[in-house]
Amino acid sequence: MPMMKESIRCASCGALLFKAETNAIAAAIEIKCRRCGAINTMRPVSPSTTVARTAEGK
Numbered sequence: 001m002p003m004m005k006e007s008i009r010c011a012s013c014g015a016l017l018f019k020a021e022t023n024a025i026a027a028a029i030e031i032k033c034r035r036c037g038a039i040n041t042m043r044p045v046s047p048s049t050t051v052a053r054t055a056e057g058k
């Protein structure tokens, strides 16, 4: 399965802040936009409740 990179953009002006793989963000981070100076707070997109099923039927 391919690693998807998502573009993180400024919520204020839409400038590209950085790119990250889907699970790269493990906790909330803050990044300041270089263009407009807005502080963007990022959180993990998925609440990471996806638990891999263990094969018990063996």
Ligand SMILES: [Zn+2]
Pocket: 010, 011, 012, 013, 014, 015, 033, 034, 035, 036, 037, 038
């Ligand atoms: Zn901005």
